[in-house]
Amino acid sequence: MTSHEMIKVEGLSKSFGPLEVLKECSLTVRRGEVVVICGPSGSGKSTLVKCINGIEEFERGQVWIEGEALPSRGRAAARLRARVGMVFQHFELYPHLTVLENICLAPVHVLKRPRTEAAAKARALLARVGLADKEAAYPAQLSGGQQQRIAIVRALAMDPVAMLFDEPTSALDPEMIGEVLAVMLELARDGMTMIVVTHEMGFAKSAADRVVFMDKGAIVEIDETQAFFAAPRSDRARLFLSRILAH
Amino acid sequence: MTYSWNWGVLLQEPYLQWLGWGLALTLAISLSALVIALSVGTAVGVLRSSDHAVLRAVTGAYISVFRNIPLLLQMFLWFFVVPELLPAGAGHWLKRDLPYPEIVTAIVALGLFTSSRIAVQVSAGIDAVPRGQRMAAKAAGLSQLQAYRLVLLPQALRIIIPPLTSEILTIFKNSSVALTIGVYELTTQTQQIQSITYQGFEAFTAATILYVAIAMTVTVIMRAIERRVALPGTTSGGLHVRF
Ligand SMILES: Nc1ncnc2c1ncn2[C@@H]1O[C@H](COP(=O)(O)OP(=O)(O)OP(=O)(O)O)[C@@H](O)[C@H]1O
Ligand SMILES: [Mg+2]
Numbered sequence: 001m002t003s004h005e006m007i008k009v010e011g012l013s014k015s016f017g018p019l020e021v022l023k024e025c026s027l028t029v030r031r032g033e034v035v036v037i038c039g040p041s042g043s044g045k046s047t048l049v050k051c052i053n054g055i056e057e058f059e060r061g062q063v064w065i066e067g068e069a070l071p072s073r074g075r076a077a078a079r080l081r082a083r084v085g086m087v088f089q090h091f092e093l094y095p096h097l098t099v100l101e102n103i104c105l106a107p108v109h110v111l112k113r114p115r116t117e118a119a120a121k122a123r124a125l126l127a128r129v130g131l132a133d134k135e136a137a138y139p140a141q142l143s144g145g146q147q148q149r150i151a152i153v154r155a156l157a158m159d160p161v162a163m164l165f166d167e168p169t170s171a172l173d174p175e176m177i178g179e180v181l182a183v184m185l186e187l188a189r190d191g192m193t194m195i196v197v198t199h200e201m202g203f204a205k206s207a208a209d210r211v212v213f214m215d216k217g218a219i220v221e222i223d224e225t226q227a228f229f230a231a232p233r234s235d236r237a238r239l240f241l242s243r244i245l246a247h
Numbered sequence: 248m249t250y251s252w253n254w255g256v257l258l259q260e261p262y263l264q265w266l267g268w269g270l271a272l273t274l275a276i277s278l279s280a281l282v283i284a285l286s287v288g289t290a291v292g293v294l295r296s297s298d299h300a301v302l303r304a305v306t307g308a309y310i311s312v313f314r315n316i317p318l319l320l321q322m323f324l325w326f327f328v329v330p331e332l333l334p335a336g337a338g339h340w341l342k343r344d345l346p347y348p349e350i351v352t353a354i355v356a357l358g359l360f361t362s363s364r365i366a367v368q369v370s371a372g373i374d375a376v377p378r379g380q381r382m383a384a385k386a387a388g389l390s391q392l393q394a395y396r397l398v399l400l401p402q403a404l405r406i407i408i409p410p411l412t413s414e415i416l417t418i419f420k421n422s423s424v425a426l427t428i429g430v431y432e433l434t435t436q437t438q439q440i441q442s443i444t445y446q447g448f449e450a451f452t453a454a455t456i457l458y459v460a461i462a463m464t465v466t467v468i469m470r471a472i473e474r475r476v477a478l479p480g481t482t483s484g485g486l487h488v489r490f
Contacts, residue, residue: 055385075390082388092383095478096401105397106387140480158387 005067006031006162006193007084012051012061021047022058023217029162032191036204036225039214040240045197048214049164052195053084066161082110085155085163089171091147093139093154099126100135103154111158118157125153129183145176149183162193169200199244205229213237256446257453269436270457276353276432277422281415283358284365291362292369293395306366313363318356318424325356326428353425353432361418368410372403405476412469419461433457 007029014022021044029035037045050056052063054070054077063070065084071077093102103122107113113121126132129149139147148168155163165184169177181203188194188207198204204211204225211228213220215236223232232238256262295306313321326349330341345351376399384394404411423434431439437454441447 050382053386055382078385078388078390081386084386086383086386088379088383090377090379092377092379094380094383094398094402095481096405106389109393109397110388138479138481140478142480154387 004031005029006033006065007052007195008064009048009052010062010064012048012058012063014047014051014056014058014060021217022051025061025214025217025219027212027219027222029193029195031193033209034188034192034194034196034207035210035212036208037195037197037212037214038199038201038204038240038244039220043214044217045214046166049086049166049195049197053081053086053164055081055086078110082106082158083161085152085158085160087148087151087155087163087165087168089167091139091144091151091171093147093151095139097138098135099131099137099139099142099150102139102150103157106154107157122153122157125156126150129153143176144172145179148172148176148180152180152183152187156187162195163187165194165196165198167197167199169198201229201241201244213240215240250448252449253444253446254449256440256444257449262440262444262450265436265440266433266453266457269431269433269454272350272431273419273422273433274461276350276357276425276430277419279354280357280361280422281418283354284361284414284418287359287362288365289369289400291366292373293400295366295370296373297391310363310366313359314367318360318421319427321360322353322356322424322428326352349425349428349430352428353422353430357418357421357425361414361421364414365411368407368414369400369403372407373399375406376402405478408469408473408476412466415465415469416462419465420458 005028007027009025009027012022012025013020025044025048027035037048039045047056051058054063054072057072065080068080070080093099094105097105100119100122103125104115104118107118107121108115123132123135126135129152131146131149131153134142134146134150139150142150152163152168168184169180172180177200181200184194184196184203185207194207196203196208208225210222211225212222213228213232213234213236220234221228221232221237228237229241232241257266291306291309294302295310297303316324330338332338333341341348373395380398380402381394384398389397422432425432426435426438429435433454437450440450444450
């Protein structure tokens with residue numbers, strides 16, 4: 001494995017009981033690369049992303065983060081997970097903590113950073129996404145777009161080597177999608193390695209280096225972004241794309 | 248009926264003192280049992296919510312045993328039967344050397360009985376926290392213990408404050424079962440007063456008022472706690488039963 005490979009997935013398979021949700025998935029993401037994953041509902045996109053940072057266990061295959069194999073459980077797994085940021089569809093901010101406490105929780109308790117240092121970093125990141133005035137607010141007092149930007153900041157506060165996004169804008173009102181995508185675009189421009197599950201084809205076109213198309217638990221094709229939008233190779237991807245672009 | 252009322256009896260010595268001691272013992276037993284019930288109940292409730300099959304089975308058995316055997320029978324079992332089942336040395340120590348064995352037994356029995364009920368509430372509370380919270384905590388690299396302590400329990404405990412309040416009220420009422428193993432708590436003392444003075448109405452009225460006062464105090468304290476930990480921007484979720 002060469003040093004410019006940030007995330008490597010090989011032969012990953014997973015079942016929920018008799019249902020095989022991931023079939024021999026393999027994918028390599030280079031340092032600084034942005035990869036968009038798309039595909040029909042139930043195709044296994046969320047499951048794949050959750051396996052990549054080990055919050056979901058899998059039966060076969062292997063995942064490497066910066067060349068280090070992800071153990072299935074234990075302390076070492078938690079340490080490796082902490083290096084990959086994750087942003088969820090429904091934000092999953094901790095409702096009982098203020099914005100600042102949300103952002104500082106893992107840096108203080110996992111990375112053992114001094115509180116003042118963690119808070120200073122949190123404030124700097126909040127300012128970057130334009131939410132400096134919200135540090136004392138509770139999640140329930142914020143809009144969806146604000147909550148998702150804070151969820152991104154919460155992940156960034158851990159100094160991740162890569163970021164995973166699982167449909168970060170699909171729970172948002174249309175007028176709030178833009179503010180979240182803008183933060184993600186800026187991250188991509190700054191060279192963050194990103195895997196983004198999304199149906200925002202505009203974002204894919206402008207930010208993604210490559211597009212992964214999944215169907216029924218398998219990675220059907222991986223293309224350079226331009227090639228994907230110009231002419232997907234598989235019929236299934238072509239059908240999916242025509243539907244989503246017509247939409 | 249020719250009952251002669253005499254409220255003054257309640258203020259005479261030693262009866263006033265008896266009531267005072269009874270009240271003190273009721274409070275001491277209930278509060279000590281509450282400490283046991285909350286700590287054991289939280290621990291069992293957390294283990295019950297884990298995805299480890301063995302832990303779930305063991306905690307399930309614990310809950311069934313302590314919840315389904317009547318409290319009165321549990322008091323008898325702890326007081327009369329358990330010392331006989333233990334190795335001779337330990338049994339002797341319990342019967343002879345342990346200070347105030349009936350009080351200690353009452354605290355343990357009431358504490359463990361209530362812990363099983365609190366365990367059910369805690370694990371239901373944890374189940375009521377959205378699944379994504381557990382995932383978010385895990386994704387951030389928190390250990391299981393940290394996830395429970397920092398993310399899941401603070402939310403679960405907020406959710407269960409209303410049923411927990413009624414459980415705490417019940418502990419004070421249930422402490423009167425300690426009468427059956429010879430603890431001179433409030434109800435026992437009341438009975439003593441009535442059997443010596445024949446002023447049963449007065450004695451039991453006094454006890455009733457004291458129990459109601461305890462209940463009101465508990466309710467007021469729990470409401471204050473609930474208001475204090477309520478999260479800004481949310482409407483308080485629980486169901487309230489006023490009494
Ligand atoms: N915890 C679970 N238990 C059982 N089946 C599950 C579980 N989670 C997901 N699945 C199933 O696995 C399959 C893949 O689900 P997944 O959520 O990964 O799909 P997805 O591509 O993210 O879909 P969507 O676009 O709807 O989010 C689906 O058939 C789903 O029903
Ligand atoms: Mg999904």
